[in-house]
Amino acid sequence: MSENIVEKEIEVKNLSFYYGEKEAVKNVTLNIEKNKITALIGPSGCGKTTLLRCFNRMHDLYKGNKYTGEIIFKNMNILDKNIDMTKLRTDIGMVFQKPTPFPMSIFDNVAYGLRLKGIKNKTELHNRIEHVLKKSALWDEVADRLSASAMGLSGGQQQRLCLARTLAPEPDVVLFDEPTSALDPISTKKIEELMHELRGSITMLIVTHNMQQAARISDRTAFMYMGELVEEDATDIMFTNPKKQMTEEYITGKFG
């Protein structure tokens, strides 16, 4: 794919999101480019995580929440009531702030999403698990103890395992919610390298409060403030020559 042909993976149109009465995301319109990394930045409470959790309808878990507007993905509005949530979440995966290993073996953790998809064949499972564990740079560390409990891994390993688990069902999009904020610098670097390698084959959205991280890894950056999208552009432009003064002030650390 050539660099200058822009293909849209997700189109956000006039999206607002309410926690009860409170409007947490206000009328956001945004295109997410295919197979690129888009970073969502902004001060805490700006709605970036709330926006991220709209893409896999995670808010539906809690009562009293409401969406308006549209999010178009694969020619469908995923905010539609009749959407198959299971399918949606298989296509759009998510990695969380804290590692979330399931209380089962390393193998079963990664196999979980595959089994949900109906893959039962042992050899196929094994091959695919080996593949994603290698892709997540975890294979060498766990190859000899795949049946050990995932709870015994270190925090950084657990997070890479969660990434592998998310990648296994081959999603089109992966959402990252501050995936490295609970990790040490070395583990952080590993996750960032992995994201870098995945770019080009998977669309990624990352919420981060770490400006250097956004600058290091993302292709595009969106800056949010008080629930509104202030500005979105190519990352190098956002960090060197933003159009809005507020963006510049945030990026240079004048508030946040």
Added chain:
Amino acid sequence: MDLRMVRKIKGYIMLFLSTIAALIGVALLFAILYKVIMAGIDGLSLNLFIKDEAPAFLQEAGGLRHAFAGQLLLTAVASLIGIPIGILGGIYLSEYAHNSKIGRFLSSLADVSISIPTIIIGTFIYSILVRPVGHFNGWAGSVALAVILVPIVMRTTEESLKLIPWQLREAALALGTPFYKVIKDIVIKSALTGIFTGVSLAVARIAGETAPLLFTSFSKNTLSFDMNEPVASLTVSIFTYASSAFESWVSLAWAAALVITVFLLITNIILKQIMKRRSY
């Protein structure tokens, strides 16, 4: 005496009294245990477990096999009825109704139900399962025990499940897991130790109950597994034997008291140790 001295002495007196209170508590446990062991050890023999009731005037050594078997039967059936309902109810409170008004209401109600006098539950079950049938029966006893079991299991399940971080549920959902599978594979599995110990403690509690059985399963002096008939139980047997005039029966009552007390104390100690070591 200066003020500082007075304050110091006052403080020491209060702390001393607290210490005494705690020591009295510990002393009581061992005093009761000691008496139960001393009084029960004489009647403790193989006969206790392999013989049924012998008429006291015959001077023949009897046993309480029928009562042990009956107690196990009643408790097991009560568990089969009460544990699934309790766990499912706990799942509703923690997973489906968390933070909702109805969830909080039912949870409080369950809390209150835990302290309903068990004898009142006995009179309630008598009116619906004994009177209409016309005679005491095992089912009534087990249902009465199950009614005591349900709220305890429900609350302990709810509390165990609530300790599991929400992010774990979200992570499973984010993989496209249906919610019932999230509960079954992830939440329940993570909370298994907590649920297991909580449920076992609840079963241990009903295993020592007497009052709800008096008006329901009542008693029987032979071995029987017919739930449509009265069923013997250890606790009710202890009650009748202990207040009887026959020395051999009183001695058997103490032996049975020893068995049940030691069993419950050991069960409690083990379960509480497991509870302390669990990760969630």
Added chain:
Amino acid sequence: MKESFKTLKVKENILKYSAIISAFFILVIIAGIILSLLIQSKDAISKFGFIDFIFSTSWDYGEEIFGAGRALLGSILTALIAILIAAPMGVGMAVFIVEICPKFLKGFISSSIELLAAIPSIIYGMWGLFIFAPFIENTLQKWASTTLAELPIIGSFFQINYAGGIGLLTSGIVLSIMIVPFIASIAREALMRVPKELKESCYGLGTEKWEAIRDVSLPYAKTAIWGGIIIALGRALGETMAIAYIIGNMNLPLTSIFDSYVTVTSVLVNEFNEADGMQLSSLYYMALLLFILNFLTLIAAKLYVARRS
């Protein structure tokens, strides 16, 4: 095969609805108890009314005139005696465990106290009847009969009218042993939640350990402790088997705290299985009143804690 959307929905609903039904079982139980007690006691309710029943001390099988006066008073008095002893004891135990106890003894002492709650009620009854009552007779009653009972005016409250050591006070004491672990564990948890900084800032002002406990820790834990005490009161009201052994079951006027007496639960144990007609209906009426008393106490505890925290 991947499960179809439909079978998924079905499985989802099976779990959801069985969970909902199970949770509402609690409501069914409570409604069932209230309803069945009301139906069974309606003859007694219509014959004796409310005020007459709760104050009447008559228990006449021949004339079929029954009143719950003594039983209710007995239940309330034994529970109050139990609380008066168990509340300070339980809080004291908690203070010792949290603030004083050396670390290596902590687990042992707090588990020992907790284990008191694991002993079945009937064992307390036997122990109370065969060991504790004679002990009370030889110590407390012997002492009281030569001192308190000799006092003018109030002396008769301490008269020994029954042998064996059983009676109202002994029942209250045994009851207090049964509920003290509950109060102690609630108080212990509440005291452990007191922020360290709060205590440290208090010590920083030069207070003694006890003063810090009295002025900072206990006030901080107050709501939870009072809530626990009220719940314990509710439990004491409904305690049955231990009381049935040691209350003495004497349906006679109460003159001294050492007298044998009755409680609602002891009357139920002794008469329920042989009762019929108006007597059974009156027993159900008594059970209903005890249930209401117990329920209101527990709800009061819930509301008190909810309101204050």
